[in-house]
Amino acid sequence: MGWNKVAIVGAGMIKFGELFEKSAEDMMGEVFLNAVKSVDKGFDPKDIKAAWLGCSRPNLFGYVTVGGAFLSGNIGLTGIPVTRVENGCPTGSDAFRNACLGVASGVYDVALVMGMEKMRDKSTTEGLLARAVEGHPIINRGETAAVTFSLIATRHMHEFGTSPEQMAMVSVKNRKNACLDPYAHYQSEIKVEDVLKSPMVAYPLHLFDCCPQTDGAAAAIICSADIAKKYTDKPVYVAGFGLGTDYIYFSEKRHFLGFDATVMAAQQAYKMAGIGPKQIDLAEVHDCFSITEIVDYEDLGFCEKGQGGKFVESGAADRNGELPVNASGGLISKGHPLGATGVAQMAELYWHLRGEAGERQVEIKNGYGLQHNVGGLGIANSVVTILTNRSN
Amino acid sequence: MSVGILGYGVYLPLYRVKKEEIGKAWDTGGRGELVVTGPDEDVITMATEASVNALKQAGISGDQVDAIYLASNSTPYLESGSTGVIADVLHCGQQLEVAEFSHTTAAAIGAWKAATDAVASGRKKNILVIASDSRPAGGGSEMELTFGAGAVALVIGDGQPLVEVEASYSHNTGFMDRWRSPEDSNVRDYDPRFSREYGFVRHVQAATKGLMAQTGKKTTDFDYVVLQQPDDRITREATKGTGITPEQMQPGNLFSKVGDTGAASALLGLASTLDKAKAGQKILMVAYGSGAAEAMSLVVKQSSPGSTPTVDAYLSRGEYIDYAHLVRQNGLLEKAGEVAESILPVSSPLHWRINREMRGIIGKKCNECGYVHFPLSSHKICVRCGHTEFEEVKLARKGIIHTYSLNYYMPQPFESPLPIVIAELEDGNRYVALGTEMKVDGIKIDMPVELVLRKMVVERGITAYGHKFRPIRAQASS
Numbered sequence: 001m002g003w004n005k006v007a008i009v010g011a012g013m014i015k016f017g018e019l020f021e022k023s024a025e026d027m028m029g030e031v032f033l034n035a036v037k038s039v040d041k042g043f044d045p046k047d048i049k050a051a052w053l054g055c056s057r058p059n060l061f062g063y064v065t066v067g068g069a070f071l072s073g074n075i076g077l078t079g080i081p082v083t084r085v086e087n088g089c090p091t092g093s094d095a096f097r098n099a100c101l102g103v104a105s106g107v108y109d110v111a112l113v114m115g116m117e118k119m120r121d122k123s124t125t126e127g128l129l130a131r132a133v134e135g136h137p138i139i140n141r142g143e144t145a146a147v148t149f150s151l152i153a154t155r156h157m158h159e160f161g162t163s164p165e166q167m168a169m170v171s172v173k174n175r176k177n178a179c180l181d182p183y184a185h186y187q188s189e190i191k192v193e194d195v196l197k198s199p200m201v202a203y204p205l206h207l208f209d210c211c212p213q214t215d216g217a218a219a220a221i222i223c224s225a226d227i228a229k230k231y232t233d234k235p236v237y238v239a240g241f242g243l244g245t246d247y248i249y250f251s252e253k254r255h256f257l258g259f260d261a262t263v264m265a266a267q268q269a270y271k272m273a274g275i276g277p278k279q280i281d282l283a284e285v286h287d288c289f290s291i292t293e294i295v296d297y298e299d300l301g302f303c304e305k306g307q308g309g310k311f312v313e314s315g316a317a318d319r320n321g322e323l324p325v326n327a328s329g330g331l332i333s334k335g336h337p338l339g340a341t342g343v344a345q346m347a348e349l350y351w352h353l354r355g356e357a358g359e360r361q362v363e364i365k366n367g368y369g370l371q372h373n374v375g376g377l378g379i380a381n382s383v384v385t386i387l388t389n390r391s392n
Numbered sequence: 393m394s395v396g397i398l399g400y401g402v403y404l405p406l407y408r409v410k411k412e413e414i415g416k417a418w419d420t421g422g423r424g425e426l427v428v429t430g431p432d433e434d435v436i437t438m439a440t441e442a443s444v445n446a447l448k449q450a451g452i453s454g455d456q457v458d459a460i461y462l463a464s465n466s467t468p469y470l471e472s473g474s475t476g477v478i479a480d481v482l483h484c485g486q487q488l489e490v491a492e493f494s495h496t497t498a499a500a501i502g503a504w505k506a507a508t509d510a511v512a513s514g515r516k517k518n519i520l521v522i523a524s525d526s527r528p529a530g531g532g533s534e535m536e537l538t539f540g541a542g543a544v545a546l547v548i549g550d551g552q553p554l555v556e557v558e559a560s561y562s563h564n565t566g567f568m569d570r571w572r573s574p575e576d577s578n579v580r581d582y583d584p585r586f587s588r589e590y591g592f593v594r595h596v597q598a599a600t601k602g603l604m605a606q607t608g609k610k611t612t613d614f615d616y617v618v619l620q621q622p623d624d625r626i627t628r629e630a631t632k633g634t635g636i637t638p639e640q641m642q643p644g645n646l647f648s649k650v651g652d653t654g655a656a657s658a659l660l661g662l663a664s665t666l667d668k669a670k671a672g673q674k675i676l677m678v679a680y681g682s683g684a685a686e687a688m689s690l691v692v693k694q695s696s697p698g699s700t701p702t703v704d705a706y707l708s709r710g711e712y713i714d715y716a717h718l719v720r721q722n723g724l725l726e727k728a729g730e731v732a733e734s735i736l737p738v739s740s741p742l743h744w745r746i747n748r749e750m751r752g753i754i755g756k757k758c759n760e761c762g763y764v765h766f767p768l769s770s771h772k773i774c775v776r777c778g779h780t781e782f783e784e785v786k787l788a789r790k791g792i793i794h795t796y797s798l799n800y801y802m803p804q805p806f807e808s809p810l811p812i813v814i815a816e817l818e819d820g821n822r823y824v825a826l827g828t829e830m831k832v833d834g835i836k837i838d839m840p841v842e843l844v845l846r847k848m849v850v851e852r853g854i855t856a857y858g859h860k861f862r863p864i865r866a867q868a869s870s
Contacts, residue, residue, distance in 0.1 A: 123730065125801075129801065130732050132799075132802065132806060136746075137746075137848070141826065141858070142826050144799060146797075154837070155795040155837070158837045199800070200809075201801055202798065202800060203798035203809070247775055249766075251821070251823055
């Protein structure tokens with residue numbers, strides 16, 4: 001039914017946070033070793049024929065360009081082909097997509113996907129707020145990430161009556177989920193009042209409506225589906241994926257009620273996987289801000305357009321709800337080390353689909369998990385990937 | 393057909409400061425108030441809005457303007473003209489003559505006379521004369537308690553003018569009362585008790601007397617008298633024994649509401665008078681600055697059509713700020729912390745490429761599907777249908793808010809909270825811009841807004857300009 005040409009056979013991650021004592025190289029090395037160790041039947045790194053590195057903003061740790069050798073040279077794999085991917089917030093998941101295409105082509109049978117971002121070597125002010133002077137010097141001036149998403153929040157509230165309380169419920173749900181996730185940056189609960197009383201960052205988003213600035217890394221080992229059993233009896237297959245690109249200028253967007261890039265990516269992924277939203281057991285979606293998760297439910301087809309606020313309010317997205325969203329705690333709890341996030345979501349789904357997500361394990365009925373990212377310049381890039389524990 | 397003012401326009405900022413607020417900082421008092429620029433305004437942004445108003449009232453478009461003569465004592469540069477920015481906003485052609493007049497608060501009169509002569513000789517058809525000032529004053533000084541900000545623009549042309557110049561008279565001795573050298577950050581004076589009498593009073597009286605002798609008129613022949621206004625006491629001193637009455641000066645007497653607007657002072661008083669004057673009435677105007685007095689005898693040929701906001705319309709809404717905000721808005725008190733500097737400086741070819749379309753708000757319309765693209769230099773291929781032929785279009789400048797945000801955590805040099813607005817313009821196009829003059833709890837979806845030229849940033853000493861959305865503030869009566 002699904003594409004299922006590539007399988008994940010190993011995954012590794014480190015706890016996300018403000019990892020002042022770890023360098024970019026330290027993080028890559030650590031998660032690589034974790035991924036290698038995680039392979040059920042053992043894994044020889046020499047099996048890796050190619051790698052893809054997702055790292056979006058190396059200027060935050062002092063580099064402008066890093067290139068692919070930055071990965072292979074640092075994890076003892078010099079010589080292999082490596083591409084460094086940059087695609088905004090979907091950097092990690094697009095690195096994964098490209099790796100899948102590389103393996104499916106038949107040229108490489110085993111590949112490594114590394115997602116990494118080192119954001120905290122710059123102060124939070126300098127690091128994030130420098131975006132206010134990037135892009136078009138007049139049209140984009142003053143736009144930080146929070147602003148671009150808050151423009152959607154304002155209009156969504158106006159057209160659908162979505163409330164600040166409903167947005168806060170996303171943060172409350174995810175922070176509660178993260179208490180069971182040892183990899184999360186924040187592992188404590190908050191209440192709706194805490195969110196609404198926290199300082200305003202970009203109207204109408206408060207501090208706790210926003211994900212923190214975080215360092216982190218995650219890695220996945222993938223291989224051609226027909227050799228997966230060499231590494232594990234429980235591989236997780238890539239059932240489908242999609243990448244959508246939308247208009248870059250905000251004046252060109254067709255609406256401010258969600259992200260067309262997500263809709264396009266999701267349509268491609270569902271079609272490739274041969275399933276619909278109803279088959280999804282769990283989803284790790286992009287919640288850089290609370291409003292983002294609300295429109296994600298709509299754009300991914302979990303509920304009707306405009307009903308996202310009611311969806312989270314009903315408990316449907318809770319860990320024990322009909323469609324658990326962000327059982328990991330999401331970006332709001334884990335943070336959003338840009339390049340790492342997409343790969344971390346793959347790892348999270350990999351663990352749930354194999355029944356090894358520990359205390360935060362959700363019920364798997366159909367055998368499908370969905371990951372999603374959206375963002376980048378103009379919030380115009382989105383990747384959706386559907387993973388399954390069902391072989392064809 | 394005759395030469396004169398075909399149309400005039402004014403601009404006054406929103407912000408007001410009570411002089412007693414300023415006085416408090418220096419343990420003294422103060423009466424009256426001043427109009428002061430906001431943090432994203434300067435002489436050029438004020439000049440631009442006054443010009444837009446003047447062209448509208450004169451009924452001419454930017455490409456019909458042959459020359460721009462700007463008079464100011466506080467333009468952004470000591471060398472480098474600033475009229476190019478204004479010309480881009482107004483869509484003037486490139487065969488534009490430009491000149492800047494300065495170094496005296498009477499400079500606008502020289503500009504007006506030069507424009508009149510150029511049109512009368514047939515060399516030019518329509519000349520935009522602009523007076524705009526926002527001069528720096530030292531803390532605790534008399535100038536801090538008197539300097540205001542504003543701009544006036546006149547279209548001088550050959551047609552059916554509102555006002556004609558009947559005669560003019562100059563009295564110029566180079567007297568030194570106020571000055572600002574490149575070493576000074578503020579306008580300075582030495583001995584006001586001496587310079588008020590021997591400077592302003594005697595020069596204004598000499599120019600008035602000279603004009604009366606030349607024309608055979610008496611001051612009582614005039615319906616209105618407009619004087620340069622460095623303060624309001626000094627105009628009473630200057631008019632003693634001249635026959636000029638407070639009633640004649642009343643409509644042009646703006647000092648207590650606006651302050652001393654330098655090169656714009658006399659023309660603002662004139663504009664305020666013209667807002668009320670009727671055909672046939674006569675106006676005596678005397679401008680003064682740094683030992684130069686310029687007197688003019690004017691006749692009103694038609695009353696103002698009321699098609700653009702009057703001085704009173706701009707004065708009708710004001711927002712009061714305290715001394716701390718005044719000092720901050722004047723750039724004298726900067727917030728500490730990280731500064732986000734633009735990646736490419738204003739002198740980069742990037743800015744040269746985008747200036748015309750950003751200042752002129754010029755987009756391009758796909759010849760196939762009609763979709764309008766902005767900015768035009770970023771689109772070679774239609775984003776909607778893939779077609780590659782376009783026609784340039786000028787976007788509308790008014791609209792309503794479609795969505796917005798307020799950015800609270802801004803690094804220097806941004807203001808915080810910073811409004812960002814996406815509006816639906818009157819022509820159906822969507823446009824993204826920062827907001828200005830917006831109160832945090834006053835921004836609403838569907839609120840009417842208009843695009844106005846403002847400073848985006850000053851970096852490496854160079855100012856970048858762009859449009860921002862402003863709530864509609866001053867409307868025309870008709």
